[in-house]
Amino acid sequence: MAKMSFENHIMKQFDEELEEIRTRLMEMGGKVEQQLKNAIRAVSEADSKLAEEVILEEQRVDDMEVDIDEACILIIARRQPAASDLRLVMMVTKAVNDLERIGDEAKKIANHAVILTEQSGSSNGYPEIRHIGNSVIRMLENALDAFARFDADAALRTIEEDEQIDLDYKTALRELVTYMMEDPRSISRAINLLWVIRSLERIGDHAKNLCEQIVFVVKGKDIRHQR
Amino acid sequence: MAKMSFENHIMKQFDEELEEIRTRLMEMGGKVEQQLKNAIRAVSEADSKLAEEVILEEQRVDDMEVDIDEACILIIARRQPAASDLRLVMMVTKAVNDLERIGDEAKKIANHAVILTEQSGSSNGYPEIRHIGNSVIRMLENALDAFARFDADAALRTIEEDEQIDLDYKTALRELVTYMMEDPRSISRAINLLWVIRSLERIGDHAKNLCEQIVFVVKGKDIRHQR
Numbered sequence: 001m002a003k004m005s006f007e008n009h010i011m012k013q014f015d016e017e018l019e020e021i022r023t024r025l026m027e028m029g030g031k032v033e034q035q036l037k038n039a040i041r042a043v044s045e046a047d048s049k050l051a052e053e054v055i056l057e058e059q060r061v062d063d064m065e066v067d068i069d070e071a072c073i074l075i076i077a078r079r080q081p082a083a084s085d086l087r088l089v090m091m092v093t094k095a096v097n098d099l100e101r102i103g104d105e106a107k108k109i110a111n112h113a114v115i116l117t118e119q120s121g122s123s124n125g126y127p128e129i130r131h132i133g134n135s136v137i138r139m140l141e142n143a144l145d146a147f148a149r150f151d152a153d154a155a156l157r158t159i160e161e162d163e164q165i166d167l168d169y170k171t172a173l174r175e176l177v178t179y180m181m182e183d184p185r186s187i188s189r190a191i192n193l194l195w196v197i198r199s200l201e202r203i204g205d206h207a208k209n210l211c212e213q214i215v216f217v218v219k220g221k222d223i224r225h226q227r
Numbered sequence: 228m229a230k231m232s233f234e235n236h237i238m239k240q241f242d243e244e245l246e247e248i249r250t251r252l253m254e255m256g257g258k259v260e261q262q263l264k265n266a267i268r269a270v271s272e273a274d275s276k277l278a279e280e281v282i283l284e285e286q287r288v289d290d291m292e293v294d295i296d297e298a299c300i301l302i303i304a305r306r307q308p309a310a311s312d313l314r315l316v317m318m319v320t321k322a323v324n325d326l327e328r329i330g331d332e333a334k335k336i337a338n339h340a341v342i343l344t345e346q347s348g349s350s351n352g353y354p355e356i357r358h359i360g361n362s363v364i365r366m367l368e369n370a371l372d373a374f375a376r377f378d379a380d381a382a383l384r385t386i387e388e389d390e391q392i393d394l395d396y397k398t399a400l401r402e403l404v405t406y407m408m409e410d411p412r413s414i415s416r417a418i419n420l421l422w423v424i425r426s427l428e429r430i431g432d433h434a435k436n437l438c439e440q441i442v443f444v445v446k447g448k449d450i451r452h453q454r
Contacts, residue, residue, distance in 0.1 A: 062452035184411045225289035
């Protein structure tokens, strides 16, 4: 075994710590993605049991946010990272917040799945929710993938996906309002669907934030709010 | 004038830098509070001109977020703060995000004010929006005040205000749905009001986040997601 200098040893520990928060962020991303998929399935398949599971599991996502955030502060305090290492740690403290909010929206969707199932017992599968839901799942997957590979170009391409989601969101809203006007008895149910679609649109925004943070880590450039 | 050691000099610069990001955060808070007040007034007084102003001014809030965030990263890189100083800087990078999102919700409210004014020309003053709006303004003021004084107890008291806002939000939603069912011609208008109320409820959540961050700086304790 090669002899390792004290400094190299410290550096190696530091690299391992950075690698660990990256891994934990990816784990949290995977968990949140699963929550989102389950929430959408709970709505479209009118599966209250699955919805309850999503609601219960949100707590784990919350805990992950607090734990990873604490690890980030410890790394900054102990290792005093600079340049891209510091950007990575700062990115992770922001990213866990966006992931937690995605988890929160997934829980809200699951709450509406429970109400929708109570209201009608079965569903027509809600094609518009499955459609937007699939786009949002794909966008989140692409964002997490871009983070895993530190791929700024992939992150920039993923940001563009949000436009189509916003368009689909607006179309779905208009359809819901028309539907409510034509059949006022459907209002209560339609309002629940409206919140689900709104949550999906918000998740797209959070996935976009994740991508902007990836560009920040890789390129050192803050591209938020560019007009 | 007393002679100042090199170390004291560095410490003084550091203190000044910390004080500066605090001041800038307070300025941003003041700006966001003004945006919120104007947005609510634009709805209740059917004032499209004021609404347009809020929409235009959002850009300044966005710029403040990016600038303060950059200043925080520079302080960490140059000064390597520890303990409560580090917590303060980390808190500020999170707080600017919540303030920016409050600004974003204020802009959304202003957008709905424009549509509502087009739809009807005048308004009944929307007492429910003024009521929840006033509670949310007060909560944000209290949060900023707790931050200015680093007062964890005031922050904890302010967090409790969010419960009443959530209750008022739910009541207002139920009333809107009843209203829509009774008069389906009002649906389009009611949906706009529904988004305004939702934005107000979200702003309450962000003010709560600010308070949790204040407790974190002062007490070193992460109280998010406590059940």
